[in-house]
Amino acid sequence: MTELLEAFWAYETALMANDLPALDALFTDSPSTLRGDAAGVLVGHDAISGFRRGRGGAPKREILHVEVVEITDDTALVIAITQPLTGGRGQQTQLWRRGATGWTVDAAHVSLPAPAIDTRVWRTIGSPLVAPVVDGPLTGQTVAVKDLYAVAGHRVGGGVPDFLVESPVATSTAAGVQLLLDAGASVQGIAQTDEFAYSIAGKNPHYGTPPNPAVVGGIPGGSSSGPASAVALGQATIGLSTDTGGSIRVPASYCGLWGLRTTHAAVPVDGLLPLSPSFDTVGWVTRDAATLAAVASVSLGEQRPVDASFVVDPALLAHVEPDVRSAFEPYLAYEHVELGDFDHYFETFRTVQAAEAWRSHGAWIEAHPGALGADIAARFAWASTITLVQEEKARDDVAAAREHLERVIGDRVLLLPSASSAAPSATADAAAIERTRAGTLRLTCIAGLTGRPGLSVPVMSVPQPGALLPAPVGLCLVGPRNTDLALIELAVSTFAT
């Protein structure tokens, strides 16, 4: 076993030096080679090699102990107790095999000590942060509050550290939070968001990208990235979120969660940092329909029933990736409608959104150059160029679009994919991200324009290369206004078999 131990230590040396060719050479060159850690299990030498290229080196560590379990002359399990330089202990289990090129790893399982707080997901956590005040239908539920809502005693950060620093300590709690507390829930903590919620990616340059446990190395979607990640990871049961242009439906779709963008104005926005008030809505992500129905029940005003009458517009599929198109195929059996020009809809939506976003945050942004990451800074810079004339024109177009869409959809429920793709990789190139974003926003703006509720249901999936499991994609139900609760019931009875 001398050769095996030499290979083990060569691997360790290469890992600490981030010597990628050496690491590649010491993992078996096969499509079935496996490597798992807290982010999930990667399958195949290419996926593992790609992961190593994206991460910029492993955390520095010492090996405290090596235990070799000999299986045959040519195979052994090697278990190492590791100690990161930052403290704590980890474990690494590797299956080594001697082949033509010497000893290589067929499968590895790596555990690192957990951080005190995953700052990609959370800004502040308590045990809980706000204790339950009464017993009610949400007793036992723990809430991840998106960092746009006021929580008494805490600041609102909006995903922007410089904004957080100047933010006053809230003296009262936002309506959307209070409704949950009054129903028996506790607040687990305040969860991260994209900067000022002006993105659907879920990548925050200050706090990092919250993990998506459903897609190995995938972005979680945004802007409700922290609440969605927290709920998907099992660190909260309810993600109190917001949706302006897809900020609940997209992370729900990417992470395999239930997500509800409520009817516009159905839940009060008091105490909520605005982005674009014409479209801003309160909503939630959960792991199951029952929890979503419970939280919606205690938060929503008067509700209406809805008919099980579904429509689809095949033209929408022009904007989605081929694998999502295939997954959506069965739903094309429902009645077809023609909604109109999606490029135009998206353009009118984003013009009014931009004008309002600049009105919400422009003065602060101008006073704080460099406070935002490049992507969101560029989006706000573009927003600052919208003229009043353009805005007025876009508002007219929004009104016309609403009228047209209401007429076409009527009392029926529009079905569409919640996003144009499964979660892109966190290391995907900008062009790929932009393509999926452009496609997704053409889908999501329909609910925004009409003020209708949009429910993302985790019932579709697409192949996930380099992983053991498929990647989730949400099926979105856009129902008539104030049918939010009925939509959940309808989705459960019709689709969530």
Added chain:
Amino acid sequence: MTELLEAFWAYETALMANDLPALDALFTDSPSTLRGDAAGVLVGHDAISGFRRGRGGAPKREILHVEVVEITDDTALVIAITQPLTGGRGQQTQLWRRGATGWTVDAAHVSLPAPAIDTRVWRTIGSPLVAPVVDGPLTGQTVAVKDLYAVAGHRVGGGVPDFLVESPVATSTAAGVQLLLDAGASVQGIAQTDEFAYSIAGKNPHYGTPPNPAVVGGIPGGSSSGPASAVALGQATIGLSTDTGGSIRVPASYCGLWGLRTTHAAVPVDGLLPLSPSFDTVGWVTRDAATLAAVASVSLGEQRPVDASFVVDPALLAHVEPDVRSAFEPYLAYEHVELGDFDHYFETFRTVQAAEAWRSHGAWIEAHPGALGADIAARFAWASTITLVQEEKARDDVAAAREHLERVIGDRVLLLPSASSAAPSATADAAAIERTRAGTLRLTCIAGLTGRPGLSVPVMSVPQPGALLPAPVGLCLVGPRNTDLALIELAVSTFAT
């Protein structure tokens, strides 16, 4: 591989049913069978079986995917993607082997999703909770503040939930915390303590027992259990703690950390919830000597040098476990002294401590029946019986003991084990825990009685049955008053080779 998969699913069924005989039968009956999770790696069928008996069942989960890597006809690696019912994803890697009794597990590595906050360790966490305000010698250091210190904007909980609820939000920050902030450190969060710090075990019935990564299944020691666990786990770099009767030295010893109980009154106790003011001291646990020296430098008043002149009292070893006695053996080469009657010292110490502890908390405890767990409630109940006459007598005895000990030790440094044993198992019986406690307090009370600094240095170890690595035990240096900093330097140059 049908039989293997049958065994795999039989194991899963047994795990979900907590069918202990079935689980035992499916792990190979060998002293070299291995099972690792975030708490560490257990070695041997007995240790694994004992762990299962102590935990009361595994978290409920679904298996999302099973991947079998065939090695030989009789061996295979089985990798499962798990989904706890509480959300998130985990991984389980098992090496199965076919023997005389069918397929059994030779080695297993289990990963569960991390919780949002480990409430055994922390009460509240931020990113950070209190940001650094200046650059200084502690820039980059993150502090776990024991839940006895006031932090402006937060409550002091003292390890007692009912006390926390009524505790006012602090308007200023304790001196011990402010000294660290003024030197550039940030506060990561507020960490757990034994109830009112009146224990050296580290078991809190309300919040659970913080993990000790150095001893698989071991208690962390207390009462600075949260700070010590946080630092040992790598979740903070400095544990701001207190030591009355061993509350820093014991967790440092159990967790393999550096720990300093400072000279009595050398660091102000303003803003600190008292236990026994005659003995209460501020202090810290860290993973290395350099960090401890840095934090001590910015916190301590005027310091004195110390000579490298060590003494030991072999009679002390009557109170320690045999394995610790063996580990301490080399230090018996130093000059011998006779300190006196340790039973009497401990009795005088604990009588004054109890009288003061009751004065600190008795009124609150009487007004809140049932607020404390049985162990600490019983200790306070006993404390309530100390009469003024007994207290006065004990104070005289403390003064006499101090005078005697000062005369015997003089300007030299007393060496002794920081604790009478390595960390006991969290499931050890009450008699075993009490034996080690009684022994440990006879060692730790010497620094308390004299007001001298006590430094625990992680340089000894004892065998750890059922684990791959030995368990740490601290070497304690008790130096003259106000030699705290010099003691650290002396320990580094003399013992930490």
